[in-house]
Amino acid sequence: xxxxxxxxxxxxxxxxxxxxxxxxxxxxxxxxxxxxxxxxxxxxxxxxxxxxxxxxxxxxxxxxxxxxxxxxxxxxxxxxxxxxxxxxxxxxxxxxxxxxxxxxxxxxxxxxxxxxxxxxxxxxxxxxxxxxxxxxxxxxxxxxxxxxxxxxxxxxxxxxxxxxxxxxxxxxxxxxxxxxxxxxxxxxxxxxxxxxxxxxxxxxxxxxxxxxxxxxxxxxxxxxxxxxxxxxxxxxxxxxxxxxxxxxxxxxxxxxxxxxxxxxxxxxxxxxxxxxxxxxxxxxxxxxxxxxxxxxxxxxxxxxxxxxxxxxxxxxxxxxxxxxxxxxxxxxxxxxxxxxxxxxxxxxxxxxxxxxxxxxxxxxxxxxxxxxxxxxxxxxxx
Ligand code: ADP
Ligand code: MG
Numbered sequence: 001x002x003x004x005x006x007x008x009x010x011x012x013x014x015x016x017x018x019x020x021x022x023x024x025x026x027x028x029x030x031x032x033x034x035x036x037x038x039x040x041x042x043x044x045x046x047x048x049x050x051x052x053x054x055x056x057x058x059x060x061x062x063x064x065x066x067x068x069x070x071x072x073x074x075x076x077x078x079x080x081x082x083x084x085x086x087x088x089x090x091x092x093x094x095x096x097x098x099x100x101x102x103x104x105x106x107x108x109x110x111x112x113x114x115x116x117x118x119x120x121x122x123x124x125x126x127x128x129x130x131x132x133x134x135x136x137x138x139x140x141x142x143x144x145x146x147x148x149x150x151x152x153x154x155x156x157x158x159x160x161x162x163x164x165x166x167x168x169x170x171x172x173x174x175x176x177x178x179x180x181x182x183x184x185x186x187x188x189x190x191x192x193x194x195x196x197x198x199x200x201x202x203x204x205x206x207x208x209x210x211x212x213x214x215x216x217x218x219x220x221x222x223x224x225x226x227x228x229x230x231x232x233x234x235x236x237x238x239x240x241x242x243x244x245x246x247x248x249x250x251x252x253x254x255x256x257x258x259x260x261x262x263x264x265x266x267x268x269x270x271x272x273x274x275x276x277x278x279x280x281x282x283x284x285x286x287x288x289x290x291x292x293x294x295x296x297x298x299x300x301x302x303x304x305x306x307x308x309x310x311x312x313x314x315x316x317x318x319x320x321x322x323x324x325x326x327x328x329x330x331x332x333x334x335x336x337x338x339x340x341x342x343x344x345x346x347x348x349x350x351x352x353x354x355x356x357x358x359x360x361x362x363x364x365x366x367x368x369x370x371x372x373x374x375x376x377x378x379x380x381x382x
Pocket of ligand 2: 122123124125
């Protein structure tokens with residue numbers, strides 16, 4: 001494989017090159033780690049990993065997106081890098097893959113992406129899936145797509161101290177062009193649904209970022225687990241509204257609200273999936289609006305800027321469609337699913353009604369719904 005840039009940086013030639021996509025979630029937020037339902041799409045932007053084996057046990061890694069910063073360490077080095085935070089994804093990937101097979105030599109690794117980092121489009125999942133696929137292929141280790149996704153998730157859980165669920169890695173690995181995947185994490189069932197005409201996606205990055213997102217995220221997970229424990233359930237997936245009300249006195253107000261979001265959100269994933277399949281487009285707006293309100297009021301992961309952006313989009317969708325915050329929360333992106341004939345009007349409305357009063361201008365993306373890194377390696381009935 002020829003890549004002049006790689007050879008210039010490292011001296012040898014690329015042997016393995018993998019692209020893995022980022023994602024946008026249509027509905028089903030924070031439900032994955034509660035064994036619930038999600039409904040994401042893979043996008044045509046993500047992260048590429050190129051690598052070549054070395055003859056020693058040295059790892060040399062460069063990220064184009066961090067000013068071509070070059071970091072070197074020895075294979076088996078498990079120290080957390082506080083200075084070059086991004087390198088921990090590479091260290092974590094090597095550690096997780098070493099649990100599955102022996103790695104006999106070092107690597108030169110080049111990383112570059114074309115999606116925004118930390119914007120709720122899961123650049124960390126595209127990076128970890130690309131790393132897992134590239135390194136495992138170079139080891140002649142054949143990983144099933146789900147196993148690869150779990151390995152990528154384990155990097156974030158075990159080395160980055162992020163208690164994220166499996167959704168981002170699963171869709172980055174298994175996404176299908178033109179389709180959203182309904183994934184049920186209770187028994188890992190995947191059901192694709194074509195995004196039908198005349199619908200299209202609009203993704204708007206508020207460019208608002210909040211600190212402490214990681215700790216807030218982990219806190220939500222603990223609250224969900226506490227609520228399930230109090231209700232004597234293995235996870236919130238087994239809960240329903242009746243049971244929740246029965247236990248209301250024994251749950252803290254926060255635990256009650258967190259659980260109510262998860263229960264209602266699982267239900268909304270089913271509803272949106274069924275309505276898209278059946279062509280009941282008039283219900284889309286209602287499901288997406290209810291999801292946003294639930295994230296704002298019950299899960300408390302929205303912020304005023306995002307609420308305003310969602311409202312501007314919702315009020316300017318005149319025929320069919322809806323909008324909600326997407327991703328982990330506390331800033332990031334808004335997704336709308338709408339009639340493509342209305343797209344330009346809504347974009348203009350954002351420029352007129354949201355941008356002038358915003359501290360930071362939003363970015364509008366034109367993502368295509370794309371294949372995941374492993375899409376060609378598995379068969380699914382569509
Ligand atoms: P998100 O997944 O929503 O983009 P995260 O904070 O989970 O946000 O992940 C972003 C982090 O992933 C970056 O700060 C960086 O450490 C790492 N990362 C993502 N893409 C790259 C890249 N191209 N090069 C190096 N590190 C990357
Ligand atoms: Mg991430």
